[in-house]
Amino acid sequence: MATAVRCLIIVLVALAACAGTAAAVQASPAAASAPDFTLRSADGPNVRLQEQRGRVVMVNFWATWCGPCRQEMPHLNRLYGKYRDAGFTLLGVNIDDDQAKAVGLASRLGLKFPVLLDSDKKVSRLYDLSTMPSTVLIDRDGRVRYLHLGYREGFEDTYEKQIRELLKE
Amino acid sequence: MAATDALPSRLRRLAAAVRRALAELVASCARRHGGAQGSSAAKVFGVVGGLLAGSGAGGVELPEDRADAMYHRWDGGGLTAQGPALLVRKSIAEKVSLAATYYVDMLSNASIDVVTTASPYKETRSEYGLVADYVYRNSHIIVAGSSSSEPDYEARAVNLDVAQEVFGGMTTVNLGFSSGSDDVGKKNSPEFSETARHWRYRIGLAQILTPRWLANLNFEAVSDDGFLGSPYRTALVFGASVPERVPSTRSSRAVKLSILGEVVRDNVAYADYRYFWDNWGIGAHTFGAGYRRYFGEKLLADAYLRYYLQDAALFYSDNAQTETAYVSRNRQLSTFSSISAGARISYRAATLPGGYPLLVNGAYEFVSYSFDDFTDVRTGSLYSYNAHVLQLVLTTKF
Amino acid sequence: MKARLSISLRLPAASVVLLLAAGCSIQPWVKPYERERLADPIMSMSNDPLSDKHSVHVREVREGARGATGVQGGGCGCN
Secondary structure, eight states, X not given: OHHHHHHHHHHHHHHHHHHHHHSOOEEOOOOEEOOOOEEEETTSSEEEGGGGTTSXXXXXXXXXXXXXXXXXXXXXXXXXXXXXXXXEEEEEEEOXXXXXXXXXXXXXXTOOSOEEEOTTOHXXXXXXXXXXXXXXXXXXXXXXXXXXXXXXXXXHHHHHHHHHHHHHO | OHHHHHHHHHHHHHHHHHHHHHHHHHHHHHHHTTTOOOHHHHHHHHTSOOOOGGGTTSOSOOOOOEEEEEEEEEEETTEEEEEEEEEEEEEEXXXXXXXXXXXXXXXXXXXXXXXXXXXXXXXXXXXXXXXXXXXXXXXXXXXXXXXXXXXXXXXXXXXXXXXXXXXXXXEEEEEEEEEEEEEEOOTTOTTOOEEEEEEEEEEEEEEEEETTEEEXXXXXXXXXXXXXXXXXXXXXXXXXXXXXXXXXXXXXXXXXXXXXXXXXXXXXXXXXEEEEEXXXXXXXXXXXXXXXXXETTTEEEEEEEEEEEEOOOTTBOSSBSSOOSOBBOOGGGSSEEEEEEEEEEEEEEEEETTTEEEEEEEEEEEEEEEEEEEXXXXXXXXXXXEEEEEEEEEEEEO | OOOOOSSOSHHHHHHHHHHHHHHTTSOOSSOGXXXXXXXXXXXXXXXXXXXXXHHHHHHHTTSXXXXXXXXXXXXXXXX
């Protein structure tokens, strides 16, 4: 019986060890300059990250086929509407192969923030995306301050807290 | 990117330490158990559940809310089994989903066993099931129970399955355990009352190979104990009918490898192979292959072939010429092969008021069985028969 | 008398564990932004739950082999 329990523990530990590497991690990285990029937006004009200097920027990577991304959208929409006038902007970078699907879903969800299209995955590779969705918070000087991998209930409260903190600087 | 640089090296060191510790534990596990029966180990171990390994690579999410209604039908070998089946699933709270199922089998049985030993009969079997799904981080836990009853057989089962996403979501590990308990009766014999118990242990791995190819490896061990035969079935020994004598325990293993991949945009090919063996001497191979493609936005079509080969059980005999402790003429345990071809169509028929899709799903399969050591006593030649299987499902998701 | 498993489960379990442990140090080679096709229902190994259950059942009551189908749960145990 004891050996059986040991075998059980082995498997659970192995699962935990490997699952741990994939769990969403909230990291506070050494402040590094956010890699610049230019992408076409769903409305038409190009949007460049560097031009957003002076504002707090949240870059959210999402896809139509990603469940947690869709769950997160109403919260992002709300945060954009609430803090937009205080100098906050949100860039929703979509990585679908089919841009039309992305634009369609964005309008169905009623997204107010700019939706940028990265169907050739250049920016995803530039930011070395390891999880979907990924959310990057960039301060007014263009430095990456917070990185959130994945989305779980309650993350939106953390986003709000961090946005307010960065807006105060 | 700077944000994630520090993490991988720390994790690599942790992973190396864990690996060393695990190797030690596994080695000591193996040493300790050399030659032991392993029954209690297996049973305790099996309590960590496992899930349907076929879920693909969608990440760990609760299954979507749905309601399904199915009509199913089997026609062949003198037996017609048909009936409805229902499934309703609803998520309650963000992390839990509950489902209830109802399945009815109405049999009209004039199969070879029945007509050669008794007379055709009709019977109805109903089965109820309840399933609860829980998602926590990268784990998906399923607890299910079912109860099946027909006039001379009652069966109850519970299942526990856990699917855990590891390795950045590239791999899903599935563990499962089922336990069943049956009450076996016999028509017109109230004094006949037997029981049977069943245990199943599953372990599986679902792996993303490339952005367009997936593979699954499943292993399942089944263990049975109790009355495993049929009170109605007879065997032939020196040409005379005797009640069959079947062992009261059975232990089997099965390993299955499946591969699925998108060969061309919206066209998918898949293939699988399963090898089965047990301590009754049965060895079986199952080969399957199929192809699926979209036709326009609304129609998905699937066509497949299946080939099954089986070796007879040690105590199986069409007409035993020696006296043995166990003897059975159950054709399910004989040497036979079966080939089948089937097609399935899924069609998004309409959108109901409220924006809910209505999906229609129809499948037809033609199966042919051919036995190498079971004779049709009515004709004297080896038995074979064909069957038609039909499934019609209406689904709505909400 | 309890049924005994003649071959232990530890071998498959140990293999999975070692694969996982080794896998911990390899980086995932399919990035999450490349998994779009994998999320499509056409790439699913199973059909709908009722169909799968029925398909497995009609085979299991007629064939000697059982298990490792990828469909969760035991059979009905009926004769």
